[in-house]
Structures are given as C-alpha cells and as structure tokens.
Amino acid sequence: MMPPFSADQPHTILIAVSTGYDAAALRRMLARHHFEVHAVSRGDEALAFARHGQVALVLLDVALAGSASLELCPRLQQASDKPLPVFLLSSNPNDEERTRAYEAGAAAYLPINFPVDDMAEKILLYLQAISPAPVLAGMPTMATLEVNYHTMLAGSPDAILLMQRGSNRILDVNRRTRQLFGMTETELIQTNLLSLCPPAQPDGQPSEHVFSVDLEQIMSGEIQLFELEMRHSSGRAIACELRMVPLTTQEHRLMHVRIVDVTARKLAAELRDGKNALLEMIARGAPLQETLDKLVRLIEGQLDQGSCTVMLLNADGATVQSAAGPSMPSDYMNALNGLPIGPAAGSCGTAMYRKETVIVSDILNDPLWAPYRNAAAHYGLRACWSMPILLDQDTVLGSFAMYYREERSPTEEDRRLIHAATHLAGIAIGRMRREEELQRHREHLEELVAARTAELQHAKEDAEHVNEELSTALDNLSMTQEELVRRDKLAALGALVAGVAHELNTPIGNSLTMASSMSERTAALRHDLESGLRRSVLQAYLDEASAADEVVLRNLNRAAALVAGFKRIAVEGGNSQRSQFVLGDVVAGLLQSVQGEVRQRGLELIEDVEHWLEMDSYPGPLTQALQNLIENSLVHGFAERHYDRGSITLSAHDSGNGEIAIILSDTGTGIAPEHLPRIYDPFFTTRLGAGSSGLGLYITHNIVTGMLGGRIEAASTPGQGTSFMLRLPRVAPL
Missing domain, CATH: 3.30.450.40 (GAF domain)
Structure with a gap:
C-alpha cells in the first residue's frame, strides 16, 4: 500500500551528471508519485540546489564527486537540513570505487547506464513511496527459484547458446541454433563461437578482433547487441545480430548468447538501396x-x-x-x-x-x-x-x-x-x-532547320528592305506625333491660362475700377483743399473711401482664394506627410470642422464609418479630398432651395481585398446626365460667378488617383442626389 504523500516532505530528485542522462524518462516515471526531477551538470550547482531546494534524493555522477574521497557526497548531505540519501553513479563500476563510495556515505552505488525503470523503482523503494512486494507462502522467490538452464534453452524459439567467457567455447545449444548453422549439437559443443565466423568480416577487419571489441563493450555496458557475419556449415554467409548477457557464478564466467538471422533484412536494405542507385543512374543518363x-x-x-x-x-x-x-x-x-x-x-x-x-x-x-x-x-x-x-x-x-x-x-x-x-x-x-528516337528526330530536325534557315534568310532580306521603308515612315510618324503632342500641350496651356484669366479678371477688374475712381476723388479733394475744404466734402470722401476699401479688399481676397485653389490643382506629395492612422479619427476631425455649416443649411450629416480601419497613407490630402466632396454637395446639391430633410452621408468599410471603400452621398438636386462626364474637368462648373471656380472635383480626382493611388466613381440621379465612391488601398503607393 502506498503511503500518503505529505507536502512537507522533500519531493525533488536531484540529478548531477556531467554527461547526458535521460532525466525526462525518469521524470515521467516519478511524476505519478508526486516527485519532481531537477538536473544539473556541475558539482557547485548541485550543492547550491541542495541548500535551497526540497531535495529528497541525489543521483550523483562519480566524475563530479571530487577526488578519490568523493567529498561532494558528504557535503551534499551536510548542506541539507534533512537526511539526504545519495546514489553514486559510475561509468566504470569496480570494487575499489564501490568501497570508496560507501565510505563517503553513499546510499547506493550503481552503473550510470542503470535502466531508468529500475532506477525509478529503486528510488521509490528507498524513499518508501511504494512498498516491497509481499512474500507469499509456498511461492518461490528470486533467491530460492532454480530453473534448469538447458530446459529453458531448448524451449526458446530463438537460436541460443551458452558460451564460456575467455575461451569462447560453446557449452550448450538449442535446436534452433543447430538449424541455423546446419550442424549437430555434438559438432557445435566441440568448437568455439569464433569458428562459426569467417576469418574476416565484410569490412575487411579480422573476425577475432571485431568479436573481442564488441565483447568488451558488452561487458562494460556500452552496448547490448552487435552485428557479426557468421557461416553456415555449407559455407553460406549469415548476417547475424548477437545479444549477449553475462552469467557469473562462483565457479564459472559464462555468456548467454541469442543469435538472430538478419540476412533477409540486410538483403532487403541492399535491394532498396540498389534500386535507388539504379534509378539515379537511369535519371542521369548512364x-x-x-x-x-x-x-x-x-x-x-x-x-x-x-x-x-x-x-x-x-x-x-x-x-x-x-x-x-x-x-x-x-x-x-x-x-x-x-x-x-x-x-x-x-x-x-x-x-x-x-x-x-x-x-x-x-x-x-x-x-x-x-x-x-x-x-x-x-x-x-x-x-x-x-x-x-x-x-x-x-x-x-x-x-x-x-x-x-x-x-x-x-x-x-x-x-x-x-x-x-x-x-x-x-x-x-x-x-x-x-533517347535513340529523340536522336533520330534531332538529326531530322537539323535537316529541317537547315532548309528553314535558308528560307528565313531569304525572308529576312525581304523583311530588311520592308523594314527600311517602315523605319522611314516611323520617323515621319514620330515627328508628326511630337508636333501633335506639342500642339496639345500648347492648347492645354492656353485653356489653363484662359481659365485663370477668366476667373481672376472680375476681382482684379473690380479692384482696378475702384482704385481708379478713388484716384479721381483724391485729386478733386486735393483741389478743394486748396480753395477751402468743407467738412461735408471730407465726410463724403471718407465714406466713399471706406466703401471702396471694402470692395477692393473683398475682390483681392477673392483673387487670393482663386490663386490658392489653382495651386492645389497639382498635389505635391513631397509637401504631404505620410503616416499610419486610424480612418475614424481623420473622419471625426473633418466632420467636426464642417458640422456648423451643414447645420446652418438645415441639413443632417450622417456618419457610418468602421472607426478602427487602419491606413498607411496621406491623411492631409485625404481630408482635403473629402472636404472638397462635402463642399461640392453644399454648393451644388443644396443651392437652389432649402431642404428640411436633406442629408449628407459619409460611410467607409473594408472591401476585403486590401482596399477601403469610402462613399459620400447626398439627397440634393443631383447632376444632369450631360454634365456627369465633365465633372472632373478643370474650371467646369454650373455655378460660374456664384462662388464656384470649377476646380474642386478636379483637385479631388488628382488627389485620389495620384497620391492616394485609388479610384473615384460618381453616380447621380437628377432630383434624388449624388454619390461619390473612393476605392483607396490600405497602403498607399510609394
């Protein structure tokens, strides 16, 4: 019966081993008994952990234990405030080291390759986490159980023999061994194991040397099995896998040998590798x-x-x-x-x-x-x-x-x-x-290529002649095209200059008229001043001057606004800051700035924007483009009459393809079908002289398709309103 586990008891198994140890396997086996495993690779680390950790038992590598006196063992026990058992692990166990281990206070002395499951059982028994199996009356124990080895050997389905260590003489064999080598029991027990091997192994090494090295590793616990080529009585080679277990009594040093014929496995591997090598030869055209x-x-x-x-x-x-x-x-x-x-x-x-x-x-x-x-x-x-x-x-x-x-x-x-x-x-x-067929095709193809090459050479000469004529025609066409482009540029420049002149002519003309009129009034006032100026005349002059100043200032401000608008026609990306921003924040700032004017007109401003849409673009030009669209709705959509229930709606959502769709729609008068194709032309407006320059949508189109790298689409139904859709990439082009 397992004793109950107490939280006050130490519950950590400390492993201090200089080389790799399967701590994970031991941890899995001890976990269900509520023990933890902690591994270190140096003696000082083990000592420090023993002072501060709840260590129940230590597995200590002899190589870390110090000098001949193994002084780390008693130091670990002294570092703990509770009794601390230490199991010393040796990579080369011997009687002299065993004596020193127990003199140093070790609770157990084991080989370092001691099986993990046996180690877990030994730890649990020592710490009384599990109880020893009870001895039942009338049942044999390992100390009292005696089994006839020859009987056990004869009943095994594997080839097994008993060998004397040192002489390698065969002492007993079973039936499967006799079948494996094709020899009688009498023949086998009159020989030794090496006589069943060829003089040399497949790699050229003497069989006696290979066998002695492998046997030494078996005895030291480094390996448990090895491969050896042996011979059937007919001389046929047998690839064998030998597993050996030492059996030592007071009188004899014996070796239990299990032999497995792996010839079929070897042949299968050779066949598999040979097939792969052949396929590689075929693939590379050997x-x-x-x-x-x-x-x-x-x-x-x-x-x-x-x-x-x-x-x-x-x-x-x-x-x-x-x-x-x-x-x-x-x-x-x-x-x-x-x-x-x-x-x-x-x-x-x-x-x-x-x-x-x-x-x-x-x-x-x-x-x-x-x-x-x-x-x-x-x-x-x-x-x-x-x-x-x-x-x-x-x-x-x-x-x-x-x-x-x-x-x-x-x-x-x-x-x-x-x-x-x-x-x-x-x-x-x-x-x-x-390959032979391809070679024949290549040879035939070469003949066809030679004939075709002659035809092509003749055609090439004809084509060169035609090419000369086409080159001359192309030069003429290029000159004509350059002339047309130059004329188009001049025409566009002329239209731009005409538009600028037309827009600036009125405010500048008004300012000149007022300035000229005031110049004449100033000359008359100077004349009156020489003959005696009346107060009423001066007062009339001042009233006229004030009115003239107001007209001039208003017209000059109008001209300045027009010039600023002209400058915005070509949006310069170098003057705009690129950044990562949340679209909802930009829209909120814009709507706050235009809310007052929208309410003055008795309109409703509706927002339907996915606030947390993120963009890597130009917030300034984007704000300008949206503001131009809102101003366009106010000036053109709601200019003719008062709308009690009119509205402007700004919405935005993710299109799911790396783009964001921004829609600005109104319920205004709409755009006439004949005007819709020209709305993005510079200076095109249906309200010329009424506060519109015809540049707002032109500037917006340049911003959206240029700097923002998107598209703009317009749809309108006269009498029902207008809608503009901006399709903008989340990340603007560089």
Whole structure:
C-alpha cells in the first residue's frame, strides 16, 4: 500500500551528471508519485540546489564527486537540513570505487547506464513511496527459484547458446541454433563461437578482433547487441545480430548468447538501396550497358548461387542480342546473339515470343530447351526462369532471366525479385529507346532547320528592305506625333491660362475700377483743399473711401482664394506627410470642422464609418479630398432651395481585398446626365460667378488617383442626389 504523500516532505530528485542522462524518462516515471526531477551538470550547482531546494534524493555522477574521497557526497548531505540519501553513479563500476563510495556515505552505488525503470523503482523503494512486494507462502522467490538452464534453452524459439567467457567455447545449444548453422549439437559443443565466423568480416577487419571489441563493450555496458557475419556449415554467409548477457557464478564466467538471422533484412536494405542507385543512374543518363550490369549484380546478390542475364530484342522483332550477364560464361552469352525467338526457343526466346513468364525447372528434360539442351549441359545450366521486358502490353524490349546449376523451381521471393528486375530493366531500356528516337528526330530536325534557315534568310532580306521603308515612315510618324503632342500641350496651356484669366479678371477688374475712381476723388479733394475744404466734402470722401476699401479688399481676397485653389490643382506629395492612422479619427476631425455649416443649411450629416480601419497613407490630402466632396454637395446639391430633410452621408468599410471603400452621398438636386462626364474637368462648373471656380472635383480626382493611388466613381440621379465612391488601398503607393 502506498503511503500518503505529505507536502512537507522533500519531493525533488536531484540529478548531477556531467554527461547526458535521460532525466525526462525518469521524470515521467516519478511524476505519478508526486516527485519532481531537477538536473544539473556541475558539482557547485548541485550543492547550491541542495541548500535551497526540497531535495529528497541525489543521483550523483562519480566524475563530479571530487577526488578519490568523493567529498561532494558528504557535503551534499551536510548542506541539507534533512537526511539526504545519495546514489553514486559510475561509468566504470569496480570494487575499489564501490568501497570508496560507501565510505563517503553513499546510499547506493550503481552503473550510470542503470535502466531508468529500475532506477525509478529503486528510488521509490528507498524513499518508501511504494512498498516491497509481499512474500507469499509456498511461492518461490528470486533467491530460492532454480530453473534448469538447458530446459529453458531448448524451449526458446530463438537460436541460443551458452558460451564460456575467455575461451569462447560453446557449452550448450538449442535446436534452433543447430538449424541455423546446419550442424549437430555434438559438432557445435566441440568448437568455439569464433569458428562459426569467417576469418574476416565484410569490412575487411579480422573476425577475432571485431568479436573481442564488441565483447568488451558488452561487458562494460556500452552496448547490448552487435552485428557479426557468421557461416553456415555449407559455407553460406549469415548476417547475424548477437545479444549477449553475462552469467557469473562462483565457479564459472559464462555468456548467454541469442543469435538472430538478419540476412533477409540486410538483403532487403541492399535491394532498396540498389534500386535507388539504379534509378539515379537511369535519371542521369548512364550508359545502358553499365546500368544493366549493375542491375544483374544487384539481383544476383539476392540469390542463392544463381546467375542472371538480360537479353534485348533486335529491331527486326525476330532475333535477340545479349545485353548483360557478367556471371555467365562469355562464350555462352556470345552464342545467344542472333538466335530467333519462337514457341520453343529456350526460356528467353519463348518468353519474348509469348509475352509471358516462362519457368523451366529442368532444362535437360523440357521441350522448350530441346534445340539448346547440349549447350546448356555443356555449361552446367539446369534451370532457367525468364520474364519478358515490356514497354507496353504489345511492345517487347527483351527478357530478364535467372539461371541455376541445379534443378529447382522459383519461390515467391524469386518471383518477386525477377518481377522487380524486369521492371527496372524496362525503365532503363525504354529510356534508351526514347533517347535513340529523340536522336533520330534531332538529326531530322537539323535537316529541317537547315532548309528553314535558308528560307528565313531569304525572308529576312525581304523583311530588311520592308523594314527600311517602315523605319522611314516611323520617323515621319514620330515627328508628326511630337508636333501633335506639342500642339496639345500648347492648347492645354492656353485653356489653363484662359481659365485663370477668366476667373481672376472680375476681382482684379473690380479692384482696378475702384482704385481708379478713388484716384479721381483724391485729386478733386486735393483741389478743394486748396480753395477751402468743407467738412461735408471730407465726410463724403471718407465714406466713399471706406466703401471702396471694402470692395477692393473683398475682390483681392477673392483673387487670393482663386490663386490658392489653382495651386492645389497639382498635389505635391513631397509637401504631404505620410503616416499610419486610424480612418475614424481623420473622419471625426473633418466632420467636426464642417458640422456648423451643414447645420446652418438645415441639413443632417450622417456618419457610418468602421472607426478602427487602419491606413498607411496621406491623411492631409485625404481630408482635403473629402472636404472638397462635402463642399461640392453644399454648393451644388443644396443651392437652389432649402431642404428640411436633406442629408449628407459619409460611410467607409473594408472591401476585403486590401482596399477601403469610402462613399459620400447626398439627397440634393443631383447632376444632369450631360454634365456627369465633365465633372472632373478643370474650371467646369454650373455655378460660374456664384462662388464656384470649377476646380474642386478636379483637385479631388488628382488627389485620389495620384497620391492616394485609388479610384473615384460618381453616380447621380437628377432630383434624388449624388454619390461619390473612393476605392483607396490600405497602403498607399510609394
């Protein structure tokens, strides 16, 4: 029964290890018992944590414990205000170090690679977080349990043997081991483990050296299993994986050895890697002969004493040619060249003729091999399986064959291998055929290109002549176009000057008239002053001068306002500040400035703006454009009569495509259809001389389409009102 956990008790396991330790795994195993794990890599860090932390137990690396006396162990115990057990962990456990560990006060001395689950159990038992398993009456314990090792060995499904350490002599084997090596128990127990290995491993190292190094690592706990190539009694190589467990008694030093045949796994990996290498060769266009040779050797490496060939069907579709067979006799391969395919043409010729796999398990007695039986017997061939290599269902490229020097039928693994080999050979040969076809097309194409080049050369000469004529015409056209552009610019400038002159003529003329009149009145006053000035005359002059000043000032202010308006025609981005702003704040400031004038006219100003729309643009020009639209509504939409229920609405929303749509609409008189196309022309107005210069919408159009990088659209129904829509990007163009 688990004792209840108390919050007052220390609940942290401190790990002080200089190298990597799987603290995460230990943390997971101790978490359900309410213990935490804290890891450090230096002795001073461990000491500091022991002073200030609620440490229940310490796992201390001997390498951090100090000198020979392991002084960090007692210092950790002294640093804690409660008893602190310390488990010392050693990377190279030995009896001398064990003695020093217990003398230093260690509660336990364990190897540093002690299994994490066993470590967790040992910690929980020591801290009494769990209780030991009870001893039941009549049940054996580990101390009293005795099992016959030979009986256990015989019943194992794995290949297992018992070996004496030092001499490597085999003491006992089970049935699976005898099957693995093809030897009797008597033969095996009269030899040693190294005699079951070849002199050298596949990497060239002596088997004795490899085995001794691996055995040393097993004993030190660095590894638990290793791979070793061994030999069947027939001489066949066996790729093995050995797992060893030391068994030590008072009288013997033994080793429990479990052997797993991983040959199939090795062959599968080699086949996979070989396929990838072949596909890379095909992709980079390696020579077909080199590719097929590599394919044949790859498949032969998967077979037990088998040889392979690749035959190609010649262009005549009736005879064959040897393409690859590095393990077959060269005279035999040469003898195959030019042989016909047919219904009884051996394995390969028949497979190509039938377009299906042909299995011949006994060459000497199969009618398909009757014409070639003597040749096969001469070279010791007894079985041959062949599969056609097809480009498609009807196009035969060749065949892939497996030969054996003994009578045998294919296994499922053999069928799988020949199918894979045929598929790869088909890819390689098909690519070669396509390359040859492309080469023929290239050669034909070169002939066509040469003929076409001659035609094009002739056409080029004709085109050059025509081009000269067109060049002359183009020069003339360019001169004409430049002249037209110059005339258009002069016409536009003339219209602008005329518009400016027309607008400024009235206030300047009025000012000149008043100035001229006052000049005459001043001369008359000077004359009266010489003959005696009456008070009434002076008073009349002053009244006239005051009226004249008012007229002149009003007209000059009008002229100044017109000049300011003209200057705003070309909006200069360099004078405007770009910033990131909230559209609602800009609109609120604008509406506050025009609210008074709108109310004076008895109108309602409605706002429908998504306040928190953010823009990276020019707030000043945007405000000017919106103010011009509002002024346009006041001057033109509500000028003719008083509107008790008239309104101006400003709305804005996100269009969802990186744009913001701003709409200003009114319920005024609207715009006549014939005027709508001209509303953005400079100086166009229906209220000339009545306070309008015809520049407001022109300036607004320039601001929206220029600096703000957007579009403006107008819609109007006479008698019902006008609407302007501004589509502006959230981020103005640079």
